[in-house]
Amino acid sequence: MSAPAKREVVIIGGGPAGLAAAIAASEAGCRDILLIERDRRLGGILNQCIHDGFGLHRFGEALSGPEYAARYIKLVGELDVDVMLNTIVLNLSADRDLLLSREGTMEEIEASAVVLAMGCRERARGALSIPGHRPSGVYTAGAAQNFVNMENIMPGNRVVILGSGDIGLIMARRMTLEGAHVEAVFELLPYSSGLPRNIQQCLVDYGIPLHLSTTVVEIVGMGRLEGVVTAKVDERRRPIPGSENFVQCDTLLLSVGLIPENELAREAGVPLDPVTGGPKVDNRCMTGLDGIFSCGNALHVHDLVDWVSEEAARAGRFVAEYVGSRASSKSGRDITVSPGRGIRYVVPETIRWNTLTDGRGTPLCFRVLEPSRNGVAEVLSDGVVIAEEKHGRLHPAEMVRVTLDSKKMRRIAEKGRTTLEVRIR
Numbered sequence: 001m002s003a004p005a006k007r008e009v010v011i012i013g014g015g016p017a018g019l020a021a022a023i024a025a026s027e028a029g030c031r032d033i034l035l036i037e038r039d040r041r042l043g044g045i046l047n048q049c050i051h052d053g054f055g056l057h058r059f060g061e062a063l064s065g066p067e068y069a070a071r072y073i074k075l076v077g078e079l080d081v082d083v084m085l086n087t088i089v090l091n092l093s094a095d096r097d098l099l100l101s102r103e104g105t106m107e108e109i110e111a112s113a114v115v116l117a118m119g120c121r122e123r124a125r126g127a128l129s130i131p132g133h134r135p136s137g138v139y140t141a142g143a144a145q146n147f148v149n150m151e152n153i154m155p156g157n158r159v160v161i162l163g164s165g166d167i168g169l170i171m172a173r174r175m176t177l178e179g180a181h182v183e184a185v186f187e188l189l190p191y192s193s194g195l196p197r198n199i200q201q202c203l204v205d206y207g208i209p210l211h212l213s214t215t216v217v218e219i220v221g222m223g224r225l226e227g228v229v230t231a232k233v234d235e236r237r238r239p240i241p242g243s244e245n246f247v248q249c250d251t252l253l254l255s256v257g258l259i260p261e262n263e264l265a266r267e268a269g270v271p272l273d274p275v276t277g278g279p280k281v282d283n284r285c286m287t288g289l290d291g292i293f294s295c296g297n298a299l300h301v302h303d304l305v306d307w308v309s310e311e312a313a314r315a316g317r318f319v320a321e322y323v324g325s326r327a328s329s330k331s332g333r334d335i336t337v338s339p340g341r342g343i344r345y346v347v348p349e350t351i352r353w354n355t356l357t358d359g360r361g362t363p364l365c366f367r368v369l370e371p372s373r374n375g376v377a378e379v380l381s382d383g384v385v386i387a388e389e390k391h392g393r394l395h396p397a398e399m400v401r402v403t404l405d406s407k408k409m410r411r412i413a414e415k416g417r418t419t420l421e422v423r424i425r
């Protein structure tokens with residue numbers, strides 16, 4: 001292996017997060033940016049999302065996934081950004097040394113700053129412990145999306161979907177449009193885990209039933225899936241004896257959650273948040289390791305790609321600032337952000353008052369624990385309410401964002417306040 005190459009900024013992952021981070025870092029003055037993608041093309045998971053609905057916030061248009069990605073890929077091509085495709089980052093150290101595998105050879109790079117933008121992966125059957133044999137016909141919804149949209153292969157004809165996450169809902173519609181019969185979607189929780197707009201447009205509009213508080217308790221079939229046994233669950237999510245029902249099908253699609261892709265972060269020793277599964281970050285998207293940033297679904301699973309792009313652009317601007325000044329992550333007067341009543345998690349976990357330089361404000365992104373109507377999201381600083389927002393509807397599937405004014409935050413920090421809490425009233 002030749003001597004390690006030195007690069008200023010290395011971005012791992014060429015999906016919407018990596019693309020937006022590269023563009024923002026370049027526009028903020030970085031001249032040495034390397035974007036690494038393991039696939040043969042840029043765009044990430046958007047390449048297989050051929051339905052529309054992307055970019056409503058960012059562009060005010062309903063684009064398909066590839067159309068949304070194409071706008072960013074074009075910009076990256078026009079800027080001073082080096083792109084390495086078919087290249088996988090195998091290892092990352094706390095000192096930002098990377099080991100890559102590219103066309104059968106290994107390479108090492110020493111980077112001044114690294115952006116983790118590896119996206120997320122789907123929870124598969126192994127995470128569910130459903131009894132039964134291992135017949136063919138059981139896929140994650142994303143794998144089925146790839147078969148249908150990228151390879152032109154139909155995974156089956158008679159479909160059951162377990163979990164009402166957005167990818168499962170989108171695939172219920174997609175499989176129907178491709179001529180399959182979707183028997184039903186079964187959801188363990190008493191409410192859907194997908195966006196309300198997807199329930200309407202992908203299930204209701206196509207007459208596909210959604211059974212809440214119901215799960216699959218057995219997979220039936222040896223060579224090929226023959227059916228599944230479903231059961232209602234009680235309030236502690238345990239199957240209710242006697243409520244079992246056999247549903248004939250040849251295909252089971254799993255849409256039971258996404259997990260940030262963070263093996264590299266874990267190996268490097270980046271502190272992770274046990275709730276999000278992604279790194280703990282500050283308001284610059286910098287992790288607990290100096291010079292290692294994270295954004296997009298590798299940081300926390302987003303509901304809309306528009307927010308992925310926005311967050312990644314902020315990370316890119318702060319990466320440029322970091323490599324320009326090597327501003328330490330230690331400020332001595334940090335504000336700790338924590339989830340309060342009714343909140344599952346908040347990102348970022350820390351605000352560093354000496355880095356509140358972004359005139360665009362400091363967004364706090366969070367998800368609620370349960371659906372509610374007419375809730376008020378409050379941000380408290382050492383017990384004092386400093387921001388509040390009314391929401392007609394709050395749902396765990398929808399990410400909520402409250403943007404704090406950076407000047408106000410500086411004043412709060414200068415007063416010696418050290419905590420922020422987000423809660424629902």
Ligand SMILES: Cc1cc2nc3c(=O)[nH]c(=O)nc-3n(C[C@H](O)[C@H](O)[C@H](O)COP(=O)(O)OP(=O)(O)OC[C@H]3O[C@@H](n4cnc5c(N)ncnc54)[C@H](O)[C@@H]3O)c2cc1C
Nearest residue numbers: 013015016017037038044045088089118119142296297305
């Ligand atoms: C199967 C699936 C379907 C989805 N469908 C929808 C949808 O229909 N609508 C919607 O709004 N959202 C959807 N999402 C959410 C979507 O992932 C996000 O909106 C957005 O794509 C996240 O952007 P990202 O850049 O963080 O991640 P990604 O788009 O996942 O991009 C991450 C990139 O990093 C690369 N990578 C990972 N590890 C490495 C490594 N070690 N070395 C090099 N490259 C690496 C990957 O190949 C990938 O290209 C879906 C997610 C999944 C998993």
